[in-house]
Amino acid sequence: MPLLTISNLRTYFHTRNGLVRAVDDVSFEIEKGETLGIVGESGSGKSVTCYSLMGLVPQPPGRIESGSAIFDDQTDLLKCSVEELNEVRGKRMAMVFQDPMTSLNPYLRIEDQLIEPLLIHKLCDRNEAVRRGIRALEEVGVPDAARRIRSYPHEFSGGMRQRVMIAMALITKPELLIADEPTTAVDVTVQAQILELIKRMQQERGMAVIWVTHDLGVVAGFCRRVLVMYAGRIAESAPTEQLFSRTKHPYTRALQRSIPALQPKGAELYTIPGAPPDLSRPIEGCAFAPRCEFTQDKCGKPPIELKAVDPDHATACIRVQSKEITF
Numbered sequence: 001m002p003l004l005t006i007s008n009l010r011t012y013f014h015t016r017n018g019l020v021r022a023v024d025d026v027s028f029e030i031e032k033g034e035t036l037g038i039v040g041e042s043g044s045g046k047s048v049t050c051y052s053l054m055g056l057v058p059q060p061p062g063r064i065e066s067g068s069a070i071f072d073d074q075t076d077l078l079k080c081s082v083e084e085l086n087e088v089r090g091k092r093m094a095m096v097f098q099d100p101m102t103s104l105n106p107y108l109r110i111e112d113q114l115i116e117p118l119l120i121h122k123l124c125d126r127n128e129a130v131r132r133g134i135r136a137l138e139e140v141g142v143p144d145a146a147r148r149i150r151s152y153p154h155e156f157s158g159g160m161r162q163r164v165m166i167a168m169a170l171i172t173k174p175e176l177l178i179a180d181e182p183t184t185a186v187d188v189t190v191q192a193q194i195l196e197l198i199k200r201m202q203q204e205r206g207m208a209v210i211w212v213t214h215d216l217g218v219v220a221g222f223c224r225r226v227l228v229m230y231a232g233r234i235a236e237s238a239p240t241e242q243l244f245s246r247t248k249h250p251y252t253r254a255l256q257r258s259i260p261a262l263q264p265k266g267a268e269l270y271t272i273p274g275a276p277p278d279l280s281r282p283i284e285g286c287a288f289a290p291r292c293e294f295t296q297d298k299c300g301k302p303p304i305e306l307k308a309v310d311p312d313h314a315t316a317c318i319r320v321q322s323k324e325i326t327f
Contacts, residue, residue, distance in 0.1 A: 001073055002029040003176060003208050004053075009067035009078070011045075011052045014060060018280035022048040024232040026067075027306075032175070035202065035209045037223030037240070039216060039255070043276050045232040046212045047098075050178045053077055054095055055085045072175070090117045094169035095178040100161035104153040110137075110164055111149045117172050136167040140197055159190035166194070170201055177202075180212045195222055216255055220244060225312075228252045231277050231287035234306055238313040247327045248315035250292045286316070294325050 011023040023045045030036045038046045051057045053069050055077065069077040075088060089095075094117075097103040104113060114136065115129035124132065130149070137145035140163040153161055162182055169177060179198065183191040199222065202209055211223055219226055219240060226243045228236040228251065236249040247253045256262065257270040274291040277283055285300040286292070292299070299318065307321050308314045319325045 003032045003034075003072060005029045005068075005070045006049075006053070007068045007070075009049065009052060009069065010065040011048055011057055011062060012065050013062050015280070020280045021232050021283075022062075022279060023052060026229075026232075026234055028227055028234065028237065030176070030208050030210060032208055033202070033206045034225065035211060035223045037219040037226040038210060038212045038229060039214060039219055039226060040229035040235075041214060041272075041276055043279070044229040046214075046229055047180050048232075049229075050095065050180055050210065050212060054089050054093065054178065055080070055082070056095075086120075091121045091123075091172045092174055093176045093178070094172065094174040095180065096162075096165050096169045096182045098181040100158065100165045101153065103165060104161060106153055108152075109149075110151055110153065110156075114149065114164065114168050114171065117168065121172060123172065132171060133167075136171045137164070139201070140164075140167045140170075141193070142167070159187075159193070162190070162194060163197070166197065166201075170205075173205055174207060176208045176210070178210045178212070181214070183213075183215075183218070191218075216259055217261065228255070231283060232279060233287065233316065234314075235288065235317070236313075236315045237306065238310075242310070242313050246310070246313070248309055248313060248320050249288075249317045250294050250325075251288045253327050254291075286318070294319060 007027045009023055009026045013020040013022055026049055040046055048057065052064055057064065064078050067078060071077050071088060077085065077088065111130060111133060114133040118124055118129040118132060119126065134145045134149055137149060142148055142160060142163055156164065183194050195218065198209065213219060223240050225239050227234050228249065230251050236252045243252065247256065254272045258272060260269060263269060272291060277287050284302050286304050289295040289299040304316055304318060306314050306316045309321055315321060
C-alpha cells in the first residue's frame with residue numbers, strides 16, 4: 001500500500017496577467033521507505049507540487065483546482081481543514097526548504113525554532129524538547145550542540161543552517177520527508193555531507209523521501225525512482241537506472257546531455273535550445289515540442305498523455321509511445 005497517492009493534481013495561480021497552470025494534472029505514488037526524485041528546470045512545477053501537498057500554496061493567488069493526495073490510505077491532504085492538516089504536517093510529514101536563511105527566523109534562537117514542532121504537537125514538555133533538540137543537532141553533525149542551540153541563525157554557516165533545518169524536519173520522526181532542493185545554496189562538499197546525512201536518517205527511521213532537484217547527478221546516486229517534470233506536467237517516470245540507461249523522452253535526454261561530467265573533455269557544453277513555455281498561455285500538444293529536435297506536426301496537437309511503454313516506465317512523448325524514435 002503506498003504511503004502517499006497523488007491523483008490528477010492541478011494547482012493554478014490566478015494573476016493579473018492570466019491563469020498560470022503551475023501544476024497541471026500530476027499523478028504519482030510513493031511507497032513507505034522509498035526515495036523519489038522529482039527533477040526538471042526551474043519553473044517546471046516541482047516545488048509547487050510539494051507546497052500543494054503541504055498546504056503551503058498562498059491562496060490567493062494560488063488555488064488547488066482539482067485532484068487528491070491520499071496519505072496513509074486515509075487522509076486527503078488537499079481537502080483537509082487547516083486544523084486537520086496541522087495534525088499531519090510537521091509531525092507525520094515534514095519539509096526541508098531550499099534556502100535555510102530565509103526559512104529560519106533571524107530574531108529567534110535556534111532552540112525556539114527547533115523544538116517548536118515538539119511543543120505544537122504536544123509530544124513532550126519544554127525541558128524534554130530541549131534535550132531532544134540538542135540530540136537532533138548532534139545527529140546531524142552540529143558540533144557543541146548544547147551551546148550552539150542557543151545561537152541565532154546568522155551565527156551559523158550556510159551548511160550548518162541547512163543541518164538545523166534537517167534536524168527540525170526530522171525531530172518528530174516523520175513518515176515522509178520532502179526535501180526541496182536543500183543542497184542548492186551549499187558547496188559540493190557540504191552537499192555530499194547532507195545527502196549522506198539524509199540517507200543515513202532514512203535507513204535508520206524507514207521514512208519515505210521526496211527529493212526535489214534540478215541536478216540529475218544527485219538523483220543518480222540517491223533516488224530509487226524519478227519523475228521528470230516539464231511545464232507543470234510529468235514528462236517521464238521511471239526507476240533511476242532505467243531513466244539513465246533507457247531514456248524515453250527527448251527532454252530527459254536533453255537534461256542528461258547537459259550534465260558537464262558526461263561531456264567529452266574540451267567539448268562545448270550542451271545547452272537546451274529555447275526557453276520554457278509561458279504557463280499563462282494554454283499549451284496544446286507537447287509543451288517541449290518547440291525546443292525538441294525530434295518534433296513533428298502531430299506533437300503540437302492534443303492529446304498528450306503519460307503512458308507506460310515498459311514495466312514501471314512511462315513517457316508523455318507520443319513518438320516514443322509509437323516507437324518512431326528510440327534513444
